[in-house]
Amino acid sequence: MKRKLTFLEKQVFPSDKLWIATYQEANYERFELRTNDETDPFFRILWKRRRNFGESMANFIYEDLDEIKKELPRLEEVIERINDLPYGDPVGKSDSDEDYYQTFLDLFEIAQRILMINPLFLPIGVEVFRLYIVHDQDKPVSSKAVLKAIRQTEKKQALYKKIFEDIFAEDPDTDRLSKYLNGTMSEKKNYPAIRYGGITMEPAERTITGGVPNELKGRHHRFYNIGGKANEMFVAEVLNTESADELFSFWMSKYLKAQMKARPCKYCGRLFVPFLRQDSEYCDRLIEGSSKTCKELGAVKLYERRKVEEPAVKEYKRAYKTHFARIAYGRMTEEDFRAWSEKARQLRDECRDGRLSLVEFIAWLDSDKLR
Numbered sequence: 001m002k003r004k005l006t007f008l009e010k011q012v013f014p015s016d017k018l019w020i021a022t023y024q025e026a027n028y029e030r031f032e033l034r035t036n037d038e039t040d041p042f043f044r045i046l047w048k049r050r051r052n053f054g055e056s057m058a059n060f061i062y063e064d065l066d067e068i069k070k071e072l073p074r075l076e077e078v079i080e081r082i083n084d085l086p087y088g089d090p091v092g093k094s095d096s097d098e099d100y101y102q103t104f105l106d107l108f109e110i111a112q113r114i115l116m117i118n119p120l121f122l123p124i125g126v127e128v129f130r131l132y133i134v135h136d137q138d139k140p141v142s143s144k145a146v147l148k149a150i151r152q153t154e155k156k157q158a159l160y161k162k163i164f165e166d167i168f169a170e171d172p173d174t175d176r177l178s179k180y181l182n183g184t185m186s187e188k189k190n191y192p193a194i195r196y197g198g199i200t201m202e203p204a205e206r207t208i209t210g211g212v213p214n215e216l217k218g219r220h221h222r223f224y225n226i227g228g229k230a231n232e233m234f235v236a237e238v239l240n241t242e243s244a245d246e247l248f249s250f251w252m253s254k255y256l257k258a259q260m261k262a263r264p265c266k267y268c269g270r271l272f273v274p275f276l277r278q279d280s281e282y283c284d285r286l287i288e289g290s291s292k293t294c295k296e297l298g299a300v301k302l303y304e305r306r307k308v309e310e311p312a313v314k315e316y317k318r319a320y321k322t323h324f325a326r327i328a329y330g331r332m333t334e335e336d337f338r339a340w341s342e343k344a345r346q347l348r349d350e351c352r353d354g355r356l357s358l359v360e361f362i363a364w365l366d367s368d369k370l371r
Helices: 007-012 055-060 072-084 096-117 119-136 144-168 176-186 244-257 294-328 334-352 358-365
Strands: 017-025 028-036 044-052 199-205 233-241
Touching: 017 119, 017 199, 017 244, 028 055, 028 119, 044 055, 044 096, 044 119, 055 119, 055 144, 055 244, 072 096, 072 119, 096 119, 119 144, 119 244, 144 176, 144 244, 176 244, 233 244, 294 334, 294 358, 334 358
Parallel strands: none
Antiparallel strands: 017 028, 017 233, 028 044, 199 233
16 A cells, blocks of 8 residues: 655655756756656656766766765665565554654665765666665565666766767867767767657756755755755756666767867876866865865965976076176177077976976076176
8 A cells, every 4th residue: 555655755755756857057967866756747856966067977987886885785784674664554553653764764865875976876876766666666675776777887987987088088179079979880889879868848947055944954854955045047958867878878968069178187197177267287076085185285286386486487587688688798699598598498497397406596597697
């Protein structure tokens, strides 16, 4: 017997249908996990995230899937508890009501932790949420579908890492769309055809602020992502799908049409997509074992380098002007000046790179001062 959901349950528990919705908002990517009843034309949003354009895929190809696999023992323990719950409506039974709530809140928390790693893990998160629907249909629950989604994600990670490196990290003059389409004909295994459907035109909120309604605060706020305050509305082309292949095809088409460019981070070496500044040299990923990002530590490294680099350039320019003036006064030939300036540039660069101290560089510049 299907149980009737309370108002609070409806905010955190999926209904009969569960699917992924995703769309582009200017320079951002939007991801949502949606649900509704078979007879309800309206949907609820169980989870949503916004990421910078290109960020989700750039991070996805490097994500450590062991972080997801660490959740599996906990998932199996929750599944065992789910299968021990009575079918039908537990309300009114002394202990089962609280057990029912807590068991599924624990299940949804596992899904939440997976989705927090990367929104492109939504196909896995969907299967975790779907375990509630399976139980609600009076069927036994297992992790089989979740494990299958993880295996498919592993394959996609290897595939799209190669695509990202081959297509988006190439010469900036490369036509990325043409190269990919050519690949779909000559290397179908490495360049899968881009196919997706289920596109709808929907009103969307451009920027979300605000929080959780008071009546939903407490243990439910971890999962509640609905509501808030919209700064602006716009019409979005939204992909509604249950297919991981369509989810990846949709964003690949967006990246290719935008001729998106990626570059290696000068700190960690992994590819990233510059967001606000196209000349960015460092990514925003956290450095392993640190609370700092590559950009934060890269800025420190750059500052330290410039403390040496800028004085070296300044001293070079000072000496250059002095030696150039000697030509006008007949104290130095042009040939001697060219030889001096070539050597001065070499030592300047060595000083900037830390191979020569600033004191030694200045001493060389002043070594031929006219007395």
